[in-house]
Amino acid sequence: MTEDRRFALLLTGLSLVTLGLFAASLLIGPAGLRIGESLNALLFGGAGHEATVLVMREIRLPRAILGLMVGASLGLSGAVLQGYLRNPLAEPGLIGISGSASLGAVLAIYTGMAAALPLALPLMALAGALLAVLVVFAIAGRRGGSLTVILAGIAVSSLAGALVSLALNLSPNPFAALEIVFWMLGSLADRSMQHVGLAAPFMLVGWLLLAGAGRGLDALTLGEDAAAALGVRLGRVRLLAVVGTALAVGAATAVAGAIGFVGLVVPHLLRPLVGAQPSRLLPASALGGAALLLASDLAVRLIAPDRDLKLGVVTALVGAPFFVWLVLKTRRETL
């Protein structure tokens, strides 16, 4: 089957690109280390090179791992949500997850908890994401279809956005406000292995749940009624999609801030390459998201290493024009 071969080829290609970007992420940075020296320090440590070992193991490695995991989480959950909601505009932000996670983090900064306890920020962000799921389900009801999930998500996003604005509005001093704004732009700078350890378990469970939705998403191509008649448990698919997104994207937002456009653009871009089949889009989007995020994080370091350019700014700068191109392409096709 040529179609299966093409799919295998695509996944192999995406894996290689991701791997290459991961390696580049490890080897490129302001410290200007030589490649051999870097790898040696990373893999074997080594006496007399404590500084290099520190840079590699404590700064670059967590940053590269987080780029990989955050990107995969955003790409995968974007693909699942687009499939579940049968809406090419769906993305993790749409159902209120990113907004609520941001709110949790902002509260941690605002109350000073983040300054007192470093892990308070990611933990509060995760709590925000999980709370959002409960609220979305409470609003959407037990038998609610995908449209009610979207509406509930929009309600939760709006409320979270309003509360973030309120925190900014009432912030005690300009520095606190600036810290909140900067955090919300999204970044992978200065993250530690502690962040990796905190986010990884949630993301892994989230990925497993999201992957479990794959077959149900294929059947949903025919609409909810036809899918249900094909034996798909719609409530289960909904649970997998929403809780999986909350865990993966909640953890991603917790450690990296709100990073937009990856979850929206990556599934779009890859859909034609997998024959538009929702289940096949999942692994492709996970890899594509990881590659895009690693590339953006490299761009952040290469373009303006001394200006602390924020990752979320770069993804939006790349994403928005791309999205316009996508709209124009769609317009041509429907004419």
Next chain:
Amino acid sequence: MSLLDVQNLSVRLGRTDVLHSVSITIAPGEVVGLIGPNGAGKTTLMRAALGLAPRTGGDVAISGEALDSLTPGERARRVAWLPQEREIAWPIAVRRLVALGRAPYRTGFEALSAEDQRAIMQAMEQTGVTHLADRPATALSGGERARVLIARALAQAAPLLLADEPTAGLDPGHQIDLMQTFRGMAGNGQGVLASLHDLGLAARWCDRVVLLYAGRIVVEGAPSEVLTPDRLRAVYGIEALVRTDDGQGLTVLPVGRSGV
């Protein structure tokens, strides 16, 4: 044993009673036409029989087993459903769309079995969409899409098929092809319940016709017993030519609104 046995089914949607104590059975080898004006409750009857719409009263058994005791997968292997909405969300290839009909027989992401492949090929041949196999399903005309979705339901190869207005949007040739496909399925011992607005098709191709009006079954029986001019006038408000003398079986042709 009947393929579908609905007893005293009542359904309320919101505050409206849509069905009042409706009973209907489908035996193996039967093509049954479900007719009635818009809003009579045809779609709700079929959705409730599948467990997709909540019922407020009554019992449903599929192939002799109570609907509520069947898992969704077991139910999907016993009855296929062709909804009226012809939704195709993504531009997936026709072949892959039809293959979705095999979902109830597959676990995980295993490859299609030889039997799956055979059912898919046969279904595409029956609806005349084999030549479209590699086209994106969303790029097809309305009638072609309809035939692709019918092929999906046929590929499910369930003993019973419930189809909601399956002939809508098909040209006359493909309408006749579809009714012949239903007859062929009946010949193999399968059963079909199809809601139809084309009374001529119902008259000519169905073993039995069930006339639903305002949530109640007015009458059911052979087409010649159900489709009488008086009854069509009372239920649809139409004048119809009903003829049996041309050697072609029953012909029903609506010709105008009845004066009130």
